[in-house]
Amino acid sequence: MAEAVYLHPLTLVSGPQAVEGDAVRLGGSMAYAREFAVVLRRDGAVADRIVCTASGMEAALNRLPDTVTQDAAAQWSNLKKTRPPLQLGARTIRLDQPQIMGILNVTPDSFSDGGQHDDATAGRAHAAAMLEAGAAIVDIGGESTRPGAAATFEDEEIRRVVPAVEYCATMGAAISVDTRRAGVIDAALTAGAHMANDVSALRYDPRSIELVAARGCPVVLMHAPGAGEDLHAGAQYDDVVSEVFDFLKAARARAIAAGVSEDRIILDPGIGFGKSLAENLALINALPLFHALGSPILLGASRKRMVGALSAEEPADQRLAGSIALAVKGMDAGVHLLRVHDVADTVQARNVWRGLRDAGLTDFSQLAPL
Numbered sequence: 001m002a003e004a005v006y007l008h009p010l011t012l013v014s015g016p017q018a019v020e021g022d023a024v025r026l027g028g029s030m031a032y033a034r035e036f037a038v039v040l041r042r043d044g045a046v047a048d049r050i051v052c053t054a055s056g057m058e059a060a061l062n063r064l065p066d067t068v069t070q071d072a073a074a075q076w077s078n079l080k081k082t083r084p085p086l087q088l089g090a091r092t093i094r095l096d097q098p099q100i101m102g103i104l105n106v107t108p109d110s111f112s113d114g115g116q117h118d119d120a121t122a123g124r125a126h127a128a129a130m131l132e133a134g135a136a137i138v139d140i141g142g143e144s145t146r147p148g149a150a151a152t153f154e155d156e157e158i159r160r161v162v163p164a165v166e167y168c169a170t171m172g173a174a175i176s177v178d179t180r181r182a183g184v185i186d187a188a189l190t191a192g193a194h195m196a197n198d199v200s201a202l203r204y205d206p207r208s209i210e211l212v213a214a215r216g217c218p219v220v221l222m223h224a225p226g227a228g229e230d231l232h233a234g235a236q237y238d239d240v241v242s243e244v245f246d247f248l249k250a251a252r253a254r255a256i257a258a259g260v261s262e263d264r265i266i267l268d269p270g271i272g273f274g275k276s277l278a279e280n281l282a283l284i285n286a287l288p289l290f291h292a293l294g295s296p297i298l299l300g301a302s303r304k305r306m307v308g309a310l311s312a313e314e315p316a317d318q319r320l321a322g323s324i325a326l327a328v329k330g331m332d333a334g335v336h337l338l339r340v341h342d343v344a345d346t347v348q349a350r351n352v353w354r355g356l357r358d359a360g361l362t363d364f365s366q367l368a369p370l
Helices: 054-062 066-080 120-133 154-170 182-191 208-215 240-257 277-285 287-293 305-310 320-332 343-362
Strands: 003-013 032-042 045-053 086-088 091-093 099-105 137-141 175-178 195-198 219-222 265-268 337-340
Touching: 003 066, 003 240, 003 287, 032 054, 032 066, 045 054, 054 066, 066 287, 099 120, 099 343, 120 137, 120 154, 120 343, 137 154, 154 175, 154 182, 175 182, 182 195, 182 208, 195 208, 208 240, 219 240, 240 265, 240 277, 240 287, 277 287, 277 305, 277 320, 305 320, 320 337, 320 343, 337 343
Parallel strands: 099 137, 099 337, 137 175, 175 195, 195 219, 219 265
Antiparallel strands: 003 032, 032 045, 086 091
């Protein structure tokens, strides 16, 4: 009989003062939760569900079976734990507000902007525009991971990525490399990149996990059902939220056991990778849960097909409004990093969101007597 526990933040509030202090700051972000569901699953099915506020959490945890009490206590601690900033070269990326990661695809076939920035002049101009617009990190990718995309040979991916890393480094950018190949990670780090964004969670290339540990760089571990060439393969879920949570928990533990520092791990639920529209929506609605894993959260939903599926099947380059809606949903959930194509628009949305959040945190009028 397998038992597992999940601490779902339910009710998000503007700040602790709105509920007389009975709220928790999620992962050091600007999101606060008051009510939580402590969900016990047994053999994959929900066996118990306790709803409580922050002040009632200790009593709720005491009702759980001994098999899950230690994990539940760790999740409760993780929900409240502040995430340290990322040190990417000379740049310090604070995670106490949402930060924007701008996408630079130097590929001929990416789903949204393939062929637009693989020329060095165009790529350099795009990177400079994203940095000027407020991108905290530039994420450089040399392989399309859209469904049905052909695999890219490692040498070809290096040939695409390294020049882009070099020209972004001359701009003083914080640079991430979006790849699942150890050779590409190594070449990019040597050329001036600072972190790895692995869509296979360090599973595709057996060399990657030891390389990342040895180089000491931050790494994004993303959920995808496929471990081989097709990242979208083998997708079958009974409960997508708990299964993605379990996958990321295991991926995080595996990386730590291999020598990757705990404070250098970032987790991504992998929106759009081997998931239906309903499953993507369930994950986005459950984003606050992932703070219980203890690492910063990255959300990559920009221009994904789910936007078109929920609207009028607009092509990828006409999904800005829907992408902003998903980004704001992520901000409300306390996501630390937003990986986006449209940096200037998302930064503007973030800044307005931040103004509203600051006002909510400093507005004590709601506590005045009626």
